[in-house]
Amino acid sequence: MSVTLPIETERLLIRSFDAEADSAPMLGVYGDPEVMRFILGGALADVEAVKALLDGYADAHRSFGFSSWGVVERASDSLIGDVGFAIFEPTGDIELGYTLARSHWGHGYATEAASACLAAGLAQLSAERIIAVVDEANESSLCVADRIGMRRVSVISAHGRPHVLCAAK
């Protein structure tokens, strides 16, 4: 059970991270407090913290066949964020996540990346459903989940805050 990479869409390429080369550009994403407002732990402090995270993603991919991957804007060949899967421990479900550099919000890129990633996950991972767990106040993320056809199933408490559990089959 493993997702085949890269995943190509009209404007984007989804590929594994290269921790050495990608840590500096990803600090522009994970180091931005506004981007990380709804992410547990908040903004990362420096490039070493980003490298540790990307190394962890590579380990997860080797262990589970999925992880968070890099999103590249094909026209500019720029790394602009992440998309991919993790295990949501409280339920054991595979959880979809997506994060974009603020400079690349508002172009439909998150929807494009998340939609392709969800389709690959549903086709290639033997999961009954794939979920997204979104802070109730994170309207942009809820809009992405809605646009890619995830259904709002329930409101749960996660990290001490109400979150909407969205699911796709």
Ligand SMILES: CC(C)(COP(=O)(O)OP(=O)(O)OC[C@H]1O[C@@H](n2cnc3c(N)ncnc32)[C@H](O)[C@@H]1OP(=O)(O)O)[C@@H](O)C(=O)NCCC(=O)NCCS
């Ligand atoms: C969640 C997040 C990725 C959403 O980013 P986003 O830019 O709102 O979402 P998209 O990339 O899908 O872009 C959608 C917007 O682009 C617009 N758009 C412009 N050109 C478009 C095009 N060619 N195609 C589709 N949409 C387009 C849409 O109308 C929409 O605008 P609206 O929000 O005003 O309705 C972003 O807010 C983010 O990185 N947040 C921080 C991380 C985070 O919270 N992640 C989720 C954790 S659960």
